[in-house]
Amino acid sequence: MSQPIAANPDRLLPADPGMRRVARSLYSLVESLPIISPHGHVDAAVIEQNLPFPDPAALLVTPDHYVTRLIHAGGVPMDQLGLGNAPVDSRRIWRNFCAAWPLFEGTASGYWIRQEFEHVFGLRDEPSADTADRIFDAIAAKLEEPGFRPRQLFKEFNIEVLATTDDPLDSLDSHQALAADPAFAGRVLPTFRPDAYLNIAHPEWQAKVERLIGSAAGGVSGYAGYITALEGRRRYFVENGAVSADHGVRTPATLKLDDAEAARLFERARTGKASPEDREVFEAHMMYQMARMSVEDGLVMTIHPGSYRNHHAPTFEAFGADTGHDIPFAVNYTEAIRPLLQDFGTAKDFHLVLFTLDETVFSRELAPLAGFYPAVYIGAPWWFLDAPDAMLRFRSAVTETAGFSRSSGFIDDTRAFCSIPARHDTSRRIESAFLARLVAEHRISEERAHELIVDVVDTAPRRVFKL
């Protein structure tokens, strides 16, 4: 069953020979550009401490819930993938993964892993029950080489900027250490992610807010202290290189409350008396406040609503969050985001990146919004949508209304450090494929396409994220 891994230089490019020729030439212009990753979930400490990566399963399987979920759907319980409390032999996890490999054919994870195996680890074998041990040994051996430490790979991968995602009370020690280290040339930037402090239904909201006010409100108490503390921590993030604040919300609702009403809601939540409606209203109000603060402190605001987190409660209880069952639902931005845009949609230098997991929003709402409001940028397709066909659907959906200038540039959003080059490479190939079609259909000139491919791959993320 073992097959050579496809390493075709034309992978993901269009089949039509004329389009492929154009796509190749576009891709060649961006293939080697540095990686700009303005949003992701790699831990800064991993780079800073530069420890060797653990074994293959702990690096590539257990922490990647896009991988574990499909093996789970195929019938392997979560605890046999290393997610439970009981230790499982890494090699056994790895065999489960390799035996399940055919499940990944045609998936985004499949494309990334295949390229990662080939380009990062130099593997030629197709994963399968038969090849599992051989591949495990080969990767394990690589992981012991000094060239496979995080900082060496950071350089090898040609990463220029890598943004992490951080708790507002994070000390940002690792970021500071990296910035101060003359031996490390990359930029590792923190991102302000206050979800747990804004969502009053979060199980730790009260505790976190007490700690926030206690440590960062400068003695001010109550709602005023809460706002002061958030503003203060944002400033601290800015001082430490942050360029954006990221918001995972249930819906894109926004709302402007007056201070007295907001304070009343805040106190109700603090004393455990808030209703589900209060949660909606308060979170909507805080989105408005976050926009106000972004206008003031310059942090790019990113919003990603529309995921039902931890859909399967028994799995959440046994294995925690981020275990593969965050399920998207329908989203409507047009009315919901309006209160925020009334006041800040044309604010000077305000950048608001709107993501969606609901593809219907791209052509219907995001392209028209971004085609009018200077503040609004269309977030790249991500999460389930950072895959070849989905990215092509995205470009087709937004370009005719909003052109190429109003989208965010690729976002890898990953915890899987070693997959970063494969993810960006996939995006670059697909952007080349899309533009090649426009050239082949005489919609744009090849000369202009040469400018646009560099713009969408390199200039857009720098411009949108103020890098």
Next chain:
Amino acid sequence: MSQPIAANPDRLLPADPGMRRVARSLYSLVESLPIISPHGHVDAAVIEQNLPFPDPAALLVTPDHYVTRLIHAGGVPMDQLGLGNAPVDSRRIWRNFCAAWPLFEGTASGYWIRQEFEHVFGLRDEPSADTADRIFDAIAAKLEEPGFRPRQLFKEFNIEVLATTDDPLDSLDSHQALAADPAFAGRVLPTFRPDAYLNIAHPEWQAKVERLIGSAAGGVSGYAGYITALEGRRRYFVENGAVSADHGVRTPATLKLDDAEAARLFERARTGKASPEDREVFEAHMMYQMARMSVEDGLVMTIHPGSYRNHHAPTFEAFGADTGHDIPFAVNYTEAIRPLLQDFGTAKDFHLVLFTLDETVFSRELAPLAGFYPAVYIGAPWWFLDAPDAMLRFRSAVTETAGFSRSSGFIDDTRAFCSIPARHDTSRRIESAFLARLVAEHRISEERAHELIVDVVDTAPRRVFKL
């Protein structure tokens, strides 16, 4: 105006020469595989009694509401298509159909009928007012040949399994007779379809439920008897070869009520006092109960929500149900199906096939759900969506998130026995076309595509429907 009917062996395959070569080779692997039809609406008695089919209009026009609806939209009243009580000359109906033939260009029905004409009836003429009588005579002559009886066609069509759709109180006589007949080699399986017993707004609900409890509750009365009777009839279906239970519901809502509350609702409905909200709640509860029973008795559970049945009341009143005006609407699965999946989403050997008429659900909800829950399979595009472009959109929408292993395999869902080969052939061609694109774009190897085409056409329906 008469044209030769296109009988091109490459029909429905991609135009790009490179892709077409691959598609041809994939299609050749599945072209002659037996037909597995795990859900449809052919009457088992038709096969059992093996009577000749009636005339062309009564076979191909009047009972196929996908055909009559378009002719109706084109201005021909329903009663001139044989749907009213007054008898209409078959030849006149047939002329109406042939004169309307250009309306079907580019439609799914058009592809099937054209292939059926060519491959089942050996016709070369394009239907038109001019050719109507000649075609009528040719088909009528064929229908008198002994080789055109249902059982002979069953064999000729290479059907291995054909599931019917049956009332829970059906005796299943025809299924038993076919199973006991050594001269008949096919499998004709019943399917448990209890809609009218679960939807308390159904005009015959009370009468049907009385009959159900009276005949199958073993003396138990009330809600407990109702549940007992449903369980008993499911067992009877299992004993007679059923592999699935099918549920047409307004929304995908599911809910777990305690027995006392369910019994209260049941009694309110029985005494005609249920409100519209009661209907929603009770049907949602019964979907939960149906899942529980499927976990216990092994019947695959299939759900298809989101159709506004009998949209045009005057047509329904004059001509009955299934007359071409069931109109889809937007559906949201993520929250609605959650109560069911909390308890049964990872239940051993439970298979839950989720269909949709709302394409937005494929990438947004069904692929992520099926990519995590072992129980969930993505229902094939059917009803308005079992057409070439719609099937390609389906594969594009779900594959990158859920791969190829999480979908149900093709479902023909048809009442039109003679269209079964054309429908399955269309699906096989489109699956080949989709995989050929992935090969041509170097996303999967041709060797792997050879495995996948057999998997999606043949292995998937056997696996998902436990055949």
Next chain:
Amino acid sequence: MSQPIAANPDRLLPADPGMRRVARSLYSLVESLPIISPHGHVDAAVIEQNLPFPDPAALLVTPDHYVTRLIHAGGVPMDQLGLGNAPVDSRRIWRNFCAAWPLFEGTASGYWIRQEFEHVFGLRDEPSADTADRIFDAIAAKLEEPGFRPRQLFKEFNIEVLATTDDPLDSLDSHQALAADPAFAGRVLPTFRPDAYLNIAHPEWQAKVERLIGSAAGGVSGYAGYITALEGRRRYFVENGAVSADHGVRTPATLKLDDAEAARLFERARTGKASPEDREVFEAHMMYQMARMSVEDGLVMTIHPGSYRNHHAPTFEAFGADTGHDIPFAVNYTEAIRPLLQDFGTAKDFHLVLFTLDETVFSRELAPLAGFYPAVYIGAPWWFLDAPDAMLRFRSAVTETAGFSRSSGFIDDTRAFCSIPARHDTSRRIESAFLARLVAEHRISEERAHELIVDVVDTAPRRVFKL
């Protein structure tokens, strides 16, 4: 940076050589057919008075909110585009536009403008900061030529029918003058557009309704007078050549109230006491009434719901309506339109064209509705959706369910007179491209495609709009 403008005769046709050959031959059949424009926003007085067009900016930039919105999103304030009260030098507006030209690459506006520049004005230069003045001068010179007057261009553009959009109390003087002028051979038809008289939340509703009743109710007062006046003005429009009545509504809701209830609502609105719910109910009722009147007087009824008008209040207050921030939202037709269709869906000679800005509605709702109801036609993709990829998605979404006979034909919906040929040409190329794919994939014969391309381009709008 200046590039030659692509004038490729194959623009917008498919890249695959086999498909392109077919597409070319289809396009050649319709390239020179007269333009039928059954809905748009050109002012009849412009044609009637035949005055020279003003300068390039006032012709091509300031009044086209698809152009100004993207430049605004790119950071240029509205008042620098000529939209404010303070006069701005035309040449400065023009330079802003030319400098922003790269923003339009890949957009619908970009395709139209490029073709307009090339084919109407004979320009070879790519717009840019460098070429702005040269292009301005070239266009300005053309605008002074006698051949560039509206009537000459009307003939040059080969326009056969041009429908305008008019207030119910419009005198239709210009239409009458054109119809009476033996020197003018085209047809310029009024369209009855009563939105402001039906939407009781419209700021001028009360004043307009008083005027309507005062001038056209024949002395009848109150709700009865209101209905009488609307009927009377419709008759006046019919007498002056109108073929359709157009309705821009928030949602597609329809409802049949009895006269007494409608009169009560009407009086509440008239005395300023109507609630937001009243608005919904009354507008839904009036949609039903408009359908009833259409059945009686023969005007084709067109509905376009689902746009959040004037989304950014500060821009609306400063610059008025139609300034680029009407933002679509999700729409559901199936339930909403049902009351109207119950009574009029099969009414003799009633034509109801349903438009949408929410693409999900095309395959899910509009194709099934139009595939059953003789009255229903699927409105062409327009507004943000009259662009190459969106038009291809439209055909793919509706054809397999509804065929080619159930859609409206292209609608340019434009205020920009000089863009009319480019818009229709784009549509003709894309229809050719879509049909060419069906031919190349052996779904339809090339002979039938030759009939269909003429049908969708020329016959359909004549048939649907009763021309």
